[in-house]
Amino acid sequence: MADEAAPRSPQPTTPLKALRAGESGIIAELYGGHGLRSRMLTLGLTPGAAVTVLQNYGHGPLIVRVRDTRVALGRREAEKILVRRER
Numbered sequence: 001m002a003d004e005a006a007p008r009s010p011q012p013t014t015p016l017k018a019l020r021a022g023e024s025g026i027i028a029e030l031y032g033g034h035g036l037r038s039r040m041l042t043l044g045l046t047p048g049a050a051v052t053v054l055q056n057y058g059h060g061p062l063i064v065r066v067r068d069t070r071v072a073l074g075r076r077e078a079e080k081i082l083v084r085r086e087r
Contacts, residue, residue, distance in 0.1 A: 014085060016051065017062060017078035024052040025083030032080040043071050045081060 013028045027049045030037050044067040045051065054070065055063040061072045073081075 013082040016081040024086040029082040
């Protein structure tokens with residue numbers, strides 16, 4: 001019998017606001033109304049895009065890098081962006 005790898009379960013997602021400065025992830029899903037989703041897509045925050053947190057003090061805005069651009073996000077916006085952490 002051939003040695004078969006067990007099927008991999010999808011990596012869990014976490015809100016972008018939970019990542020610390022220096023951590024990276026891949027955007028998995030966007031939640032929110034049409035206006036918020038439209039703003040995120042316009043800023044390049046699209047599913048599949050890599051994002052790195054540059055600043056997150058635990059309160060106030062987050063600063064992230066996405067597609068070689070720095071973007072400031074409010075905490076409520078950042079909680080509606082789900083990412084898969086990169087290891």
